[in-house]
Amino acid sequence: MQNTQSYNEQRKSALVPFVVFCVLLVGMYAYSKSDIAGRPEIRPAETSAPQEQRAQKEPPTGPMAGKQAPDFDLPTLDGKRMKLADLKGKLLFINIWATWCAPCREEMPSMQNLYKQLNGPNFEMIGISIDKDKEVSVAPFVKDLGITFPILFDPESDTAKKYKITGVPETYLVIADGTIIHHLIGPSKWDKPEIVEALKGMIQSADKKEKKN
Numbered sequence: 001m002q003n004t005q006s007y008n009e010q011r012k013s014a015l016v017p018f019v020v021f022c023v024l025l026v027g028m029y030a031y032s033k034s035d036i037a038g039r040p041e042i043r044p045a046e047t048s049a050p051q052e053q054r055a056q057k058e059p060p061t062g063p064m065a066g067k068q069a070p071d072f073d074l075p076t077l078d079g080k081r082m083k084l085a086d087l088k089g090k091l092l093f094i095n096i097w098a099t100w101c102a103p104c105r106e107e108m109p110s111m112q113n114l115y116k117q118l119n120g121p122n123f124e125m126i127g128i129s130i131d132k133d134k135e136v137s138v139a140p141f142v143k144d145l146g147i148t149f150p151i152l153f154d155p156e157s158d159t160a161k162k163y164k165i166t167g168v169p170e171t172y173l174v175i176a177d178g179t180i181i182h183h184l185i186g187p188s189k190w191d192k193p194e195i196v197e198a199l200k201g202m203i204q205s206a207d208k209k210e211k212k213n
Helices: 007-025 051-057 102-118 134-145 158-162 193-212
Strands: 073-075 081-083 091-097 123-129 151-153 170-174 180-185
Touching: 073 151, 091 102, 091 193, 102 123, 102 134, 102 193, 134 151
Parallel strands: 091 123, 123 151
Antiparallel strands: 073 081, 091 170, 170 180
16 A cells, blocks of 8 residues: 555554544444354453443554554455555545344445445545355345445455454454554444544545645
8 A cells, every 4th residue: 555644654644633523433333253263252241351441541443553554455345356455545444244144234334334435546445254154145245235336255264363363243444555444343333424534534644645746
């Protein structure tokens, strides 16, 4: 990915609006059982502090925040392939999900609405499905909900393992240099005005920086 803006600069510019964003996510998440071999399901009850106490201290952040996004090369619903390198220079929203996951299904319409509002040259959203059969399960689901952002397939969960998911859904925000600045665990209502504005601010900040360069 193009190094249009350093990780520290972009994270600093996005921090204020994203405080609102992360606060909104606290309490919205729930875990769904993952079929990733060897990865135990992690539930709030298994943590050392009550959920209410944890919510006051930190958002539900996953282990990939601050790391480089692992590369992938996956088939798409329309028969093509997509690589991480194809999305260079954009703010990238990656959601790993499955049709059998109820929270995933519930958050998808809000993701589609967010995509409609933000889709453009500096933003991309992709959904990586870990379903085993795209024709039987995923294709009808995507059609029924009118999903228009790219859907990729990871039936063996190879990419999901690289992204260290603890369950589904999980979402990653990747800036132009390939850094994951937020790894968010669980579902959300992604089209909330506060979230939309936070992401718009990140896109505009990156766009201004790129034009200066």
